[in-house]
Amino acid sequence: MAENGGRSSRSGTGKGAVSTEQVTAGFRRLRQEQQGLASKAAELEMELDEHGLVIDTLKEADETRKCYRMVGGLLVERIVKEVLPALENYKEQIQKTTEPLAQQLQAKRNELNELRVKHNLHLMGEDEKPAAKENSEGAGAKASSAGVLAS
Template identity: 50%
Template sequence: MAANGSNAASKATNNGGGKPSTPSTEQVVATFQRMRQEQRNMASKAAELEMESNEHSLVIDTLKDVDPSRKCFRLVGGVLVERTVKEVLPALQTNKEQLSKIIESLNTMMVEKGRELTEYRERYNIRLVGEGENDAQGQSTTASKDSEGGNPKSGAGVLVS
């Protein structure tokens, strides 16, 4: 019985003493901004790759109806290379498929990053500048729930522009 009591005491000590300190407001804002920037970068890259995929589609559609033995030129790493349509068309189709897979994975990563952002916003009660009155009312109910539950978070939250 004494062993169980000392076990519980050591667990309580570990939870209280080993608890990481809460990050400062500046650290919370910096982390939130970094996460938002990562999501924006992913969206930008996905849009860029989508445009490239559309260009591939245009070229593929154009070359489909052309004689396969006809010569065409392809830009590879900044060098213009002479090939035939039958050599270029399969390579373009493969590239387009790979672009589609990359775009799909980027979109999945953006959704995951969005979930992380939402969880982070809720965890640190982050409110963006320009959010409506309804959000401010939600903030006050969140703050009252936090103080009732004994949560150490302040009810004020963090305001991010």
């Protein structure tokens, strides 16, 4: 009986450690998902800006002027009159894609914040930044060893 009690307490602490590891792994997974969404959103925003510049330039050009468009890795010769509506349509599609992506990104941020509050998680260096600045002001030599604790 005493052995079973001892084993259950060990497994209880083991489960606690696994739980902490699971929380940490879940947090890391959520952070990676958030970073992936943010990366995709930034990429789409850049495409949106580029398409806007091209559309503005082509609106000023003559409709019969030749232009080239990249289609599947190939440059295809077209005229402005043909390319402009396609670019505007593609730009609208990108805008429609960015809206739900921004909502997903915000939902992921909220989920991360809830997890941080629920499990009292802190990012490394998050709380030490103000203290590190105070220490670096006091001595210039200690600035090179920022983040190192010595006793």
